Amino acid sequence: MKQKFFDLEINTKGQKLYDFTTHIINWIKKNNLKNGILNLNIQHTSASLIVQENADPDVQTDLINYFNKLVPMDNSLYIHTAEGKDDMPAHIKSSLTNNQLTLSVKNGDVILGTWQGLYLFEHRLEPQRRIIIHHYIGD
Amino acid sequence: MKQKFFDLEINTKGQKLYDFTTHIINWIKKNNLKNGILNLNIQHTSASLIVQENADPDVQTDLINYFNKLVPMDNSLYIHTAEGKDDMPAHIKSSLTNNQLTLSVKNGDVILGTWQGLYLFEHRLEPQRRIIIHHYIGD
Amino acid sequence: MKQKFFDLEINTKGQKLYDFTTHIINWIKKNNLKNGILNLNIQHTSASLIVQENADPDVQTDLINYFNKLVPMDNSLYIHTAEGKDDMPAHIKSSLTNNQLTLSVKNGDVILGTWQGLYLFEHRLEPQRRIIIHHYIGD
Numbered sequence: 001m002k003q004k005f006f007d008l009e010i011n012t013k014g015q016k017l018y019d020f021t022t023h024i025i026n027w028i029k030k031n032n033l034k035n036g037i038l039n040l041n042i043q044h045t046s047a048s049l050i051v052q053e054n055a056d057p058d059v060q061t062d063l064i065n066y067f068n069k070l071v072p073m074d075n076s077l078y079i080h081t082a083e084g085k086d087d088m089p090a091h092i093k094s095s096l097t098n099n100q101l102t103l104s105v106k107n108g109d110v111i112l113g114t115w116q117g118l119y120l121f122e123h124r125l126e127p128q129r130r131i132i133i134h135h136y137i138g139d
Numbered sequence: 140m141k142q143k144f145f146d147l148e149i150n151t152k153g154q155k156l157y158d159f160t161t162h163i164i165n166w167i168k169k170n171n172l173k174n175g176i177l178n179l180n181i182q183h184t185s186a187s188l189i190v191q192e193n194a195d196p197d198v199q200t201d202l203i204n205y206f207n208k209l210v211p212m213d214n215s216l217y218i219h220t221a222e223g224k225d226d227m228p229a230h231i232k233s234s235l236t237n238n239q240l241t242l243s244v245k246n247g248d249v250i251l252g253t254w255q256g257l258y259l260f261e262h263r264l265e266p267q268r269r270i271i272i273h274h275y276i277g278d
Numbered sequence: 279m280k281q282k283f284f285d286l287e288i289n290t291k292g293q294k295l296y297d298f299t300t301h302i303i304n305w306i307k308k309n310n311l312k313n314g315i316l317n318l319n320i321q322h323t324s325a326s327l328i329v330q331e332n333a334d335p336d337v338q339t340d341l342i343n344y345f346n347k348l349v350p351m352d353n354s355l356y357i358h359t360a361e362g363k364d365d366m367p368a369h370i371k372s373s374l375t376n377n378q379l380t381l382s383v384k385n386g387d388v389i390l391g392t393w394q395g396l397y398l399f400e401h402r403l404e405p406q407r408r409i410i411i412h413h414y415i416g417d
Contacts, residue, residue, distance in 0.1 A: 001140050001417060003417070005382075036142070036276065037274070037276055037315060039380055039381075039382050042391075043389075043390070043392075043394065044394075045329060045391070050234050051238045058217075061218055062231070063231060063234060066231050071344070078340045079336040079339055080339075082334075091330065091337050096235055098237065099329045100381075101239065102178055103178075104274035113181075113184070115184060121234075133382060137314065176317055176413070191373065192323045197358040198358045198369050201358050201366050201370070202369065202370060205370050240378065241317055241380045243411060243413035245413070252322055252409070254323060255322075255323055260373075277281070278281070
């Protein structure tokens with residue numbers, strides 16, 4: 001049994017989806033990982049990890065707009081407002097999506113559908129330093 | 140350490156929850172899997188994998204109705220409309236739920252509560268061919 | 279390869295977030311687990327497992343309030359009402375969040391960000407007996 005850990009740092013610049021699919025494919029190849037589980041955990045509660053469509057970028061715009069309407073940045077709605085109007089909505093969005101993903105690696109490739117990409121979904125407006133922990137367990 | 144992969148194909152016919160619990164129980168038995176992790180990934184971003192109540196079918200109807208109200212099929216709300224009024228809402232619903240589930244297998248049985256079933260939650264209106272990747276790692 | 283199972287019982291008393299982070303840290307230490315995957319599954323479909331901020335308790339209050347507004351306890355909105363006005367909303371909230379979490383253990387510690395805690399998110403109003411299955415696989 002082989003295990004491998006890595007901390008990926010992504011410096012975000014506002015609400016956006018940040019594609020890290022290519023990084024994952026390369027990390028698996030570089031470490032010669034063949035078959036196993038790749039567990040990803042983001043170390044924050046105001047950004048998410050999601051799998052979404054990688055074809056039409058409008059999907060990402062619609063997703064961001066939708067979540068902003070669903071969870072308004074309106075301080076009058078929340079008690080926890082000290083960290084800015086986008087902070088409590090960011091925590092809520094993180095609970096409505098995911099903070100971790102468990103992927104499968106088969107024959108050296110991460111298993112993803114043709115139209116699937118891996119994204120860090122940033123919910124904060126200001127630049128943030130985000131860490132995604134990689135943990136591989138397999139052979 | 141033992142690993143086993145399988146691609147389950149489900150042909151969906153519209154918005155509905157498709158129960159695949161019995162398939163999972165049988166697949167574990169057939170492959171003589173004892174203790175380990177079963178990672179399930181759906182290869183699409185317009186359908187979900189969820190664990191829900193398996194007792195009263197009204198729960199499923201309420202769930203579908205709720206999600207349709209929460210994420211309206213109204214083209215005026217979205218930019219990405221080329222694939223039909225149900226496509227962008229399907230992407231959003233997929234991010235609001237899950238595209239993967241990590242289950243535990245103990246003594247040859249998948250660990251689920253008494254009232255829990257495994258479902259493919261189809262968000263598209265037209266028939267779709269859906270693939271759920273199974274990946275077992277254990278002994 | 280080492281595997282370890284445990285059933286954690288939490289008796290909830292109404293809608294609240296129940297922090298079980300310290301229990302997890304202690305369980306890993308007590309069992310001398312070093313590097314591996316810890317898969318957590320809640321055996322119910324009306325409560326969730328989430329990772330949220332552990333600093334300001336107002337975040338939890340805002341989260342509960344938000345979910346109550348998003349999924350109203352109003353019997354006129356649902357068909358499945360026999361188990362009380364809070365039951366169908368609890369099923370919906372469980373699908374909007376998560377019923378399982380897959381954590382990574384490194385050098386005997388669960389990997390969590392500085393401000394992250396592990397919570398059982400109870401959606402029912404009356405006291406409930408909840409079971410969270412622990413499954414560790416690693417070395």
